[in-house]
Amino acid sequence: MGEPATELAAFAAELGVAALPGNVLDAVRNDMLDTVGCGLAGATAPGIRELTGVLEHWGGRCESSVWGRAIELPAPAAALANGAAAHALDYDDTHDGAVLHAGAAVVPAAFAAAQMRSGATGDDVVAAVAAGVEIACRLGAAVRDGPSVSGWLLTPLCGTFGAAAAAARALALGPEATLDALGIAYSQCAGNGQATLDAALTKRLQPGFAARAGVLSATLAAAGITGARNVFEGERGWFRVYHRGAYDRDVLMAALGSEFLCVDLHFKPYPCCRWMHAAIDGALALRERCANVRDLERVEVRVSRQAMASTGRHPSGSGGAGDVVEAQFSIPYVVAVALLDGPPTLRHFTSEAVRRQDVLALARRVDPMIDGDPARASGRGISSASLTAHFRDGSCSAVEIAQATPVEGASLLAKFREACAYADIGEDDADRLGRRLLRAEGEQNADALARAIGRPVEAGVP
Numbered sequence: 001m002g003e004p005a006t007e008l009a010a011f012a013a014e015l016g017v018a019a020l021p022g023n024v025l026d027a028v029r030n031d032m033l034d035t036v037g038c039g040l041a042g043a044t045a046p047g048i049r050e051l052t053g054v055l056e057h058w059g060g061r062c063e064s065s066v067w068g069r070a071i072e073l074p075a076p077a078a079a080l081a082n083g084a085a086a087h088a089l090d091y092d093d094t095h096d097g098a099v100l101h102a103g104a105a106v107v108p109a110a111f112a113a114a115q116m117r118s119g120a121t122g123d124d125v126v127a128a129v130a131a132g133v134e135i136a137c138r139l140g141a142a143v144r145d146g147p148s149v150s151g152w153l154l155t156p157l158c159g160t161f162g163a164a165a166a167a168a169r170a171l172a173l174g175p176e177a178t179l180d181a182l183g184i185a186y187s188q189c190a191g192n193g194q195a196t197l198d199a200a201l202t203k204r205l206q207p208g209f210a211a212r213a214g215v216l217s218a219t220l221a222a223a224g225i226t227g228a229r230n231v232f233e234g235e236r237g238w239f240r241v242y243h244r245g246a247y248d249r250d251v252l253m254a255a256l257g258s259e260f261l262c263v264d265l266h267f268k269p270y271p272c273c274r275w276m277h278a279a280i281d282g283a284l285a286l287r288e289r290c291a292n293v294r295d296l297e298r299v300e301v302r303v304s305r306q307a308m309a310s311t312g313r314h315p316s317g318s319g320g321a322g323d324v325v326e327a328q329f330s331i332p333y334v335v336a337v338a339l340l341d342g343p344p345t346l347r348h349f350t351s352e353a354v355r356r357q358d359v360l361a362l363a364r365r366v367d368p369m370i371d372g373d374p375a376r377a378s379g380r381g382i383s384s385a386s387l388t389a390h391f392r393d394g395s396c397s398a399v400e401i402a403q404a405t406p407v408e409g410a411s412l413l414a415k416f417r418e419a420c421a422y423a424d425i426g427e428d429d430a431d432r433l434g435r436r437l438l439r440a441e442g443e444q445n446a447d448a449l450a451r452a453i454g455r456p457v458e459a460g461v462p
Contacts, residue, residue, distance in 0.1 A: 004253055005231035008138075009179035011257050012131035012165040017123045017441050020130055024260045025441070028130045030412055031093055033437045034267050035086050035103035036067065036453055037419035041346065042088030043068040044423070046324065047201035051208070052081045064112040065454030068423055072454070075112040075219070076212045079163070082108035084208030087155070089346060090328045091271035091419070095264060096382040098140025098154065099274075099306075102265065104207035105159025106132035106166045109214040111453070113167035114446035116219070122443030124170055130262065132166025132214075137261040139232075142252035143243055146380045147193040148309035152242060156191025156206035161231075163214020170446075171218050183227020184217035186238060196310060196329055199322030266406035267415070270344045272328045275307035277404030278385035279331050279368075283338035285399045286389050293339050293362060300388045301331055302371040307383035312368040317360045327354040332366035335387075346422050420456065429457050 017025070042048055043066075052066060055077045064078035065071075067085060072078065086092050086104040093103045110128035114120040139158040147153050164185035168178040191210065195203040221227065232238045232252075239247045270280055279301050290296065303312075315326055315333040327333045327349055336359045337344045347353060371377040376384055388398045407415050413434055420430035433456050436449060443449045 001249075003230050003233055004249070005179055005182050005229065007253065007256060008135055008165065009182055010175040012135065012169050013173060013175040013178045015127050015131045015169065015257075017127050019257070020127075021260070023263050024130065025126070027260075027263045027265055028126055028133065029438050029440065030267065031103045031133060031262070031265055032107055032126070032129055032440060033416055033434060034093055034412060035107040036433075036437055037416040038089060038092045038104070039082050039086035039108070040068040040425060040453070040456065041091065041419035041422040042085040042204075045085070045088035045204070046321065046351070047204045048081070048085045048088050051084055051205060055081055064115040065450045067453045068425070068456060070455050075116050076215045079108045079112040079211035079215045080208040082112070082208070083211030084205045087207040088204040089271045089349065090273060091268050091346070094266050094268065094274040094382070095137045095140065095261065096266055096274070097261070097264060098137045098158070099146060099381060100136065100140040100154040100158055101207060102133040102136040102159065102162055102262070105156065105163045105210035105214065106136060108208070108211040109163035110166040110170050111446070111450045112211070112215050113170035113218055115450050117171050120170060120446040122440040122446055122449060124172070125443075125446050125449070126441045128166040128169035131169050132162035133262045133265070134260055135165045136162030137265075138252050138256075141261060142247045142249070144246040144248065144380070145243060146306045148306050150243060151193055153191040153193050153196070153206060156210040157189050157242065159191075159207055159210035160185045160189035160213045163211045164217040165214075167215045167218035168221065171222055173218060173222055177221045179229065180221035180225065180227045181218040182231050183229060184220050184225060185213055186228050186231045188213040188217065189238070193310070196325075199326040199329070201321065201325065203325055267408070267412055269405065269407045270334070271346050271349055272334055272344060273311050274404070275303070275383050276311050276331050276334050278383060278401040279303060279387065280334050280338050280344060281404050282385045282387035282399045282401045283335040284343065285401070286387060286397060287339050287342065289397050290339070290389065295391050295393070296339070296362070296365060297390045297392050298365045298367055299335060299339075299390070301335060301366060301368045302386040303331065303368060304379050304383035305370050305377050306380060307331075308368060308370050315354065315360060315363055317355050319355060323354045324349050324351055330363070331368040332363035333359065335366045336360075336362035346418070425456050
């Protein structure tokens, strides 16, 4: 068996849109639509405004578009800004088996690199995204330990390799140069879970760091810089150094090029950590049964050990810069919102909304805990949830949600319009841009499509 990086590089370099089955092509189109929508909505989020301001201050070659901002920056900087924006609102895609967000690192890298190359088409962008997302998902699914064990967040960690593969494909690099790009990416990949636990704004930036590293890696490889070759299974390769050898090679390599893990991407109905979505669905079910939430004494929420470690904290409502990030990763907060208002929306995750006293008061009566069933408690994948509502009169009501429901089909376009509206982009402009993204492989000029994302109010249909 050869080094996986060699086969993954050849897969990325040689992948064309014609080789993608219909369901894979649909998944890639949808991921591009969803990621761009999240990026447009997140472009002015706390942390992203400041980041883009720093990048714009540094300036440089006007090379790649910053989404929704009508400015252009050097390709690595644009990828950083767009990747961070796409993840800022925690509304971006999730692969439930890999437990990562692939699009936020990969899609910005593919677009930024495509704008560097004269003659790049929509086909090139779609193939680049397909290759990068698939590689990121396979790496994440192959890892046996989640962030509560390893400390690594797989979104930026695997996303760096996915972004490098996508950028290399967008630049039309061959297998050898793409292998170098993966090796160069290995010298840069990082991403920790402490940013989540500390509610730091850097939680939002990490996929952007991965996107930037991917574009830089492919660009350096194109210039002749070499990278490590035994990237994943070498004596000091990624699986040994980052994961202590705890991985499944078959998951990583089985049926590469003929079967695609990216078809299992899920698109979020709620703008917060995916590990909490089953709990939200359970709270919505309880809301249907509860005439008045004031009658609630407390609500127990049982989730997996991994989910509890990342999302089991109560919101502080301290008025600090991290309050919104804290709420995006708080089971008590989102359950309280669902019980009081119904489905959580983008409007529930603003600096004002997360300090609502009625929500915070109810959140204090929500008790998250590790599920008593060992099988459900120990899983690394997205958690199920069991909720029990205890009422003041002594009665109880219980609900169990095995798997949260993702957004699909026409609802994904509705989500895109919602994200655009949050970014003050009109419905007609949103529809025009959305249609272009859903048929991106037909675009003759990738730069024109990328510029339309940078200037969505000018995104007319050619």
